[in-house]
């Protein structure tokens with residue numbers, strides 16, 4: 161994918177979406193899927209993964225991605241705010257149900273996948289444990305490592321609890337999909353595509369990545385994602401993968417471009 165630099169993007173109008181360039185970051189891939197499903201075009205802007213991104217911070221106040229920048233509006237850097245932006249400016253069927261209780265369920269499932277302490281956050285803690293742990297990160301570690309661990313809530317104790325959270329969330333999603341299938345729906349809530357379906361499809365790559373021909377990421381990242389440990393492998397009910405493959409084929413499109 162071709163990315164604009166921050167300098168090229170900041171004075172343009174319309175939607176500019178800052179993304180971690182050339183990797184399938186799960187929050188970034190989800191934001192792309194959400195805007196696409198709502199028919200909203202955007203210009204991709206480069207964030208350099210794990211780097212200080214000083215120009216980006218000066219423009220948006222954030223170092224990481226994704227960040228949605230619409231015209232001269234304030235930056236939108238949280239997954240839920242990005243979903244609400246897509247709901248507001250997009251067209252076609254909403255990614256949230258009409259009825260408030262169903263909305264609450266859809267947003268709640270999405271939060272279990274995307275929010276701090278949720279599935280993606282927990283998976284990242286386990287990956288950090290492989291890179292920087294076990295145990296707390298040493299205060300003598302390089303500054304960028306300390307910064308990253310602080311930003312993403314890494315500690316030995318948090319990483320220890322993370323696999324249990326992932327397994328519990330995967331169990332909830334699998335139970336929900338079985339229930340929905342029995343009621344005649346392929347989707348997590350109701351009978352049409354919702355944001356939570358897109359989030360699960362994108363975040364599932366953190367434990368069971370799509371084949372490299374569909375998601376041509378650096379092979380080392382693919383291996384790291386695929387190696388999620390025996391507890392997670394045991395919790396991977398085939399219905400979770402069947403759902404995400406259907407969501408990619410029917411709604412998001414393959415191969416991925418990042």
Ligand SMILES: N[C@@H](CCC(=O)N[C@@H](CS)C(=O)NCC(=O)O)C(=O)O
Pocket residue numbers: 180185186187188208209210211223224225226237238239240274275276
């Ligand atoms: N702000 C997002 C989460 C953003 C996030 O965690 N981004 C990560 C994963 S894609 C990232 O940019 N990582 C690369 C980096 O930190 O440089 C939200 O909670 O909605």
